[in-house]
Amino acid sequence: MGKNAPVTENSADQRATGELxxxxxxxxxxVDRIPAGRVMTYGDVAEYLEQGGPRQVGRVxxxxxxxxxxWRVIRADGALLPGHEQRALAAYRAEGTPLRxxxxxxxxxxxxxxxxxxxxxLRRARWDGR
DNA sequence: GCCTTGACGCGGA
DNA sequence: CTCCGCGCCAAGG
Numbered sequence: 001m002g003k004n005a006p007v008t009e010n011s012a013d014q015r016a017t018g019e020l021x022x023x024x025x026x027x028x029x030x031v032d033r034i035p036a037g038r039v040m041t042y043g044d045v046a047e048y049l050e051q052g053g054p055r056q057v058g059r060v061x062x063x064x065x066x067x068x069x070x071w072r073v074i075r076a077d078g079a080l081l082p083g084h085e086q087r088a089l090a091a092y093r094a095e096g097t098p099l100r101x102x103x104x105x106x107x108x109x110x111x112x113x114x115x116x117x118x119x120x121x122l123r124r125a126r127w128d129g130r
Numbered sequence: 131g132c133c134t135t136g137a138c139g140c141g142g143a
Numbered sequence: 144c145t146c147c148g149c150g151c152c153a154a155g156g
Contacts, residue, residue: 023153042138046152053151054138060153062137070137081137 020064023052027060030129034072036095038127039120041076048129078119085117098124 020028030045042054042061054076061070071088074080078100080088092099098121 021154046138052153055136055151056138056153058137059135060137063154065137073137075137076139084137 021060023056024060024064026051027057028064028068031061031065031068031070031073034069034127036069036072037097037125039072039074039097039122039125040127040129041074041122043076044126044128045073074120074122076122078122080117080119089117092120 026049027045030040030048034040040048042057045057046052046054057073061068061073065073069091070081071084071091074088089099091097099118100121101118
C-alpha cells in the first residue's frame with residue numbers, strides 16, 4: 001500500500017478457504033461439483049479453470065484430494081490411480097460410472113492380472129461441466 | 131531467488 | 144497395443 005497499491009483481492013476470501021492455496025481451492029471446487037457417474041481428466045479440469053496445467057491439478061488432488069471425490073478425476077488415458085485402483089473401482093461401480101473391461105477381448109490373456117483392472121470409458125463418462 | 135519434484139498430456143517409434 | 148521423451152505450471156526446500 002502506499003507505494004504500490006497492488007490489486008490484491010479483499011482479505012475476505014483469505015479466511016473463506018481456510019489456508020490452502022487459491023489454485024488448490026479452485027480445483028477442489030470443480031472436483032466437488034462433478035456429478036456421480038461422471039469423470040474429468042486432470043487436463044480438462046485445468047482447461048476448465050483456464051489456468052495451470054494437468055500436473056498442477058494432479059498435485060492439488062495428491063495433497064488435498066482426500067477431501068473430495070478424487071476418484072472422479074483420472075488421467076486422459078482412463079487408467080485408474082496406481083495404489084488406489086480398488087478404491088476407485090469400488091466408487092465407480094457404486095456410482096454407475098461407465099467402465100471398459102480389459103478382459104473378454106482376447107482368447108487368453110491372464111498375465112498381468114493385477115494390472116488388468118478395467119479402465120474408465122472416457123468416451124461416455126467424460127463430463128464437460130454441463 | 132534458484133532448483134527439484136510432481137494423482138499429467140501428447141506425439142512419435 | 145507398448146515404450147520413450149519433451150513440455151508446462153505451481154508449490155516446497
